[in-house]
Amino acid sequence: MSSEEAANLAPPSNARADSVGCYNSTPVRTIWAPSSSDIVYGVIYGQANDPTNGSWSNCIDLTFTIGLQTDKHIFGLSAFSVLRNYNVDLSGGITLEQMEGLLPSRTVDSTGYSNLSGDGFNFTGSMGGTHNGTYIFKLGNMKIQDYERAHTFNLNLDLSTYRFLCTPGDSCRYPDGKEAPVFG
Numbered sequence: 001m002s003s004e005e006a007a008n009l010a011p012p013s014n015a016r017a018d019s020v021g022c023y024n025s026t027p028v029r030t031i032w033a034p035s036s037s038d039i040v041y042g043v044i045y046g047q048a049n050d051p052t053n054g055s056w057s058n059c060i061d062l063t064f065t066i067g068l069q070t071d072k073h074i075f076g077l078s079a080f081s082v083l084r085n086y087n088v089d090l091s092g093g094i095t096l097e098q099m100e101g102l103l104p105s106r107t108v109d110s111t112g113y114s115n116l117s118g119d120g121f122n123f124t125g126s127m128g129g130t131h132n133g134t135y136i137f138k139l140g141n142m143k144i145q146d147y148e149r150a151h152t153f154n155l156n157l158d159l160s161t162y163r164f165l166c167t168p169g170d171s172c173r174y175p176d177g178k179e180a181p182v183f184g
Contacts, residue, residue, distance in 0.1 A: 025059075027159050034173040037161055038065040042082075045144055045153045053149050058082060060090065060121075060144065066137055068164055068172040072128030075137065077113065079121040089115050092142035092157070096127040099134040099163060101183055108135070130166040134180045137161045 027041045039062075046057030059082040067074040073096070081088050091114035097105035109127040127137075139159040145152050165180035166172040174180065 029162055031162055031174045031177055031179070034175075034177050035068040035171060036066065037164075037174065038063055039139070039159055039161060041159060043142065043144070043155065043157075045146075045155070047149070047151065050151075053151070056149065058088075058146070060088070062139075064094075064137070064139055064159070064161070066161060068174075070171050071130055072126050073130070073137075073172065074126045075124065077121070077123045077139075087147035089145040089147070090121050090142065091115065091145075093140055094125075094127070095138045095140070096129065097136055097138060098130070099136065099182060105136065130172055132166060132168050134163050134165055134182065135172070136163050 025042045025044055027039055029037065029039050031037045041062045041064075043060045043062060044057060045059075046055070047053050048055050050056075060079050061082060062077065062079045065076045065078075075094065077094070079090060091112065093110060093112045095110040096108045098108050099105050108129040111125055111127060113123040137160065140157050142155045142157050143152065144155070162174060162179040163182070164172050164174050
């Protein structure tokens with residue numbers, strides 16, 4: 001993100017979130033069952049004292065849901081502009097990563113989404129390549145193109161699901177409905 005974009009990005013805070021009706025500016029991760037979880041997050045963006053647009057803010061509420069299978073896992077990303085701004089495009093990346101203990105995780109599969117536009121953004125798909133080990137899904141590198149305000153925001157998000165465990169011959173799962181340990 002350039003310094004100009006950083007200066008124009010509305011600071012995430014509960015007061016700012018409340019002013020635009022954002023669900024939550026802090027990621028909320030939930031395990032619903034041994035094979036499903038989600039992340040709910042409000043992306044707050046805007047400009048402060050812009051010479052053309054003045055000061056404004058908007059929020060996009062995101063819900064990222066996963067359903068664990070044996071090797072390939074289904075996911076859905078849905079979002080909507082709180083201000084019902086139909087002139088917004090959303091794009092970014094999703095990765096499936098294997099945890100390597102204390103070492104950095106290793107990308108197993110990845111996909112991108114782009115030009116999700118309008119009041120309701122929806123993207124579904126599947127990613128795979130899991131076998132034995134501990135894994136997570138990550139959302140990152142999001143781009144918001146707000147055409148009404150003629151401004152693009154590049155956000156380097158690092159949102160990850162809870163860790164889940166995969167064992168040979170069995171469906172991947174959250175053991176006992178909880179996050180998997182770091183070392184599987």
